[in-house]
Amino acid sequence: MDRATLAARLRDILPADAVVADEEALRPYAGDALTAYRRLPRVVALPGCIEEVQAVMRLCALEGVPVVARGAGTGLSGGALPDESGVLLVLARMNRILDLDPVARTARLEPGVRNLAISEAAAPHGLYYAPDPSSQIACSIGGNVAENSGGVHCLKYGLTVHNLLGVKLITADGELLEIGGAALDAPGLDLLALVTGSEGLLGLVVEVTVRLLPTPAATRVLLAAFDAIDAAADAVAAVISGGIVPAGMEMMDRLAIEAAEDFVAAGYPRDAVAILLCEVDGEPDEVETQVARVSEILAASGATGIRVARDAAERARFWAGRKAAFPAVGRISPDYYCMDGTIPRRHLAEVLLEIERLSATFGLAVANVFHAGDGNLHPLILYDANAEGELDRAEAFGARILELCVSVGGTITGEHGVGIEKIDQMCVQFSALELERFHSLKAAFDPDGRLNPGKAVPTLARCAELGGMHVHGGELPHPELERF
């Protein structure tokens, strides 16, 4: 259906200002935080309530129009990249906190509510929402559900799926499905877990009920310096197998440390090859015990220096460096490619050293700043998009890193999803049998394949074409998408 006609049909069912069809006005919606890929949707719809979402979905079902959902557009894997022939359904206007129950410790939210806004609203009750992606100021809870987002604290408090109680889902044909609830266990198949992290393939999340946690009585942060990457990596495993579950355990290498220091002067040791930030929380006496034990283990693991933040101000400064690390790296390189893979902790050292070797091979610098406790790597590959061939080299390097993760028993995503970015690596991660299962589950929800087409799960044909990938060790063909 052409743009004018589709827009007109949408204006019949939505307020006039809820339909965007002008080319210039569509530009801001051309992509998400995976900025290398951009394309215009046919039309943008901005529904303000569940009924309007259902009306749009019914129209699209009737006319066979593809639908891509978009929250805040902070996604890093291109999950919200529009479909040229489809409607981009933007849920940003549905941003009300519908209910916050301090006794049951739950919050009922529209999908456009910002992640951080939940904790801000819960704070007066001594509660907060645990999953805290780096983008938490901007990202919205609907997108968090679609990507099963994590964050600095998911080591102890889990991913989005572990903090969800229920969702309302609009199906491909516009029907409302209520999934999950406040009770411990639900009979039947686990639709809530199935929908969480499904990247918009199964339906549109239009309401989310989350669990809130009591704000810990005490929190301490340790900063440990190391003069070798592998020593820092082994220290992570040592702390965890020491029986301690830190609230967060982050690692940064020299390049990341220097960039962060230049940017926000967090007080990191510039002479360190790597640092670990380890946060512990709980009851005051429990926390002191943990600080003592973690310090012992870090020292025994070869830490060249250990500092415990003296007060809230210093703790905030320690974290400021970590949280500013991505933009900080952005200041020292024209472009960077943020990777996201997960490996068993015991392989941290070998994988980091291999990435160092690959960095030399591909002739591109890498800054490492990541959730070490989870084995969730975030190598930032530095490149210059204006330098001939560097983007392609960065992508080939990235693909190689993800295959390295798979080869040690890890996965090609941690918390950023697959989207369009990693669709080819899915062929490395999964067998044809497993992919078939994904397709049949997708078909159970979306038989016509109109929801976020071309994302998250590759066709078997596509994987077949990439069949050589294993053999040739990660020289991926270039994605077939327009790029400008």
Next chain:
Amino acid sequence: MDRATLAARLRDILPADAVVADEEALRPYAGDALTAYRRLPRVVALPGCIEEVQAVMRLCALEGVPVVARGAGTGLSGGALPDESGVLLVLARMNRILDLDPVARTARLEPGVRNLAISEAAAPHGLYYAPDPSSQIACSIGGNVAENSGGVHCLKYGLTVHNLLGVKLITADGELLEIGGAALDAPGLDLLALVTGSEGLLGLVVEVTVRLLPTPAATRVLLAAFDAIDAAADAVAAVISGGIVPAGMEMMDRLAIEAAEDFVAAGYPRDAVAILLCEVDGEPDEVETQVARVSEILAASGATGIRVARDAAERARFWAGRKAAFPAVGRISPDYYCMDGTIPRRHLAEVLLEIERLSATFGLAVANVFHAGDGNLHPLILYDANAEGELDRAEAFGARILELCVSVGGTITGEHGVGIEKIDQMCVQFSALELERFHSLKAAFDPDGRLNPGKAVPTLARCAELGGMHVHGGELPHPELERF
């Protein structure tokens, strides 16, 4: 296919002693712990390895024979009730611990490994497996996965699904699917959560990898007495909303207290109307802090007496009463019907009082002993199967209790599954749209519907026949199964 032919075909692919087809020899397999329902399978197969399971599944696919899996047969909802025309696939012989990694804190298990055997094997390493259903001495991990089993400690440590890392699944057509793994997050759809608790509808679990936890350094148990059910119930909510997450929080009413005292002399106060058992664990100083705070809250909630177990021996005695409660009740009544439903904690008091009223209405006594912290009720309805009409009355009473759970926003299962027992209540719990979704997911794994047919998810036709159920308030038709 007739019994002799099917047995012969199975003997072609299995060791002679792995096929049971003699009527008398089949009797022990006629049902599980839901003893009211029994029927003979066409043939029993006892494979000893994954390859033998695949061979059986391929034969059954070829001949269109239904397959029901059975572990230890301790299930309480009839999930392992055989199909008269099908193979009962007994996994008890596959009971080896394949791998136990104390550093990664994981155990790789065959499905027939007993729940308690995992913790016994992990104990020398200071580790244990958290989910501990009351049947943990006998029940096997494969059944735990099929039912998403909980236990006394799932309040703090979660259900089976929260302690699983991966499974190997044999599909309806005999293919091997490897699901999940050691990494934090997996791309694609969450097959692991989908399979967990799917009650044998999607495939056969032939290998399970679980997470092991460090044995807590300290554990204390508080016993609180109350002179009113609602006071005890409100105390539960008060402790949780006080920001404490006990390792376990169990409630017993007078009938259960007396039965347990007569049986094992646990040292419970016989004059109490209800008692709470509250266990806290963690670092020693943290535990002392929690014991103090829980005591305060229980006292403020009207506890008439609070005792903290002085030593491991007294703690064991406190728990002995709880763990022996079911057999203890079995001593005071010829038969009892164990219900399993879950409600939001804040409704505990009103629901328990309503159950008391219903007990008078139906003229059947009820003993309550349950996971109060989870809102997971286990009312035991006492009846005499030999007394005309009492079983039917007990079932009608039970159905009423489950609808009561749904009406306050709860669910018809906590940890026992749906099986055949609660298939009618699924029509109360779910809309046609939701049930359709379950059927399409089932079809994605088992298009011919040969895996555990007639269990867990009712047909829409069945629900339609029961359409009057809501209106008439729980006067359920009798299940159509043979009973003897």
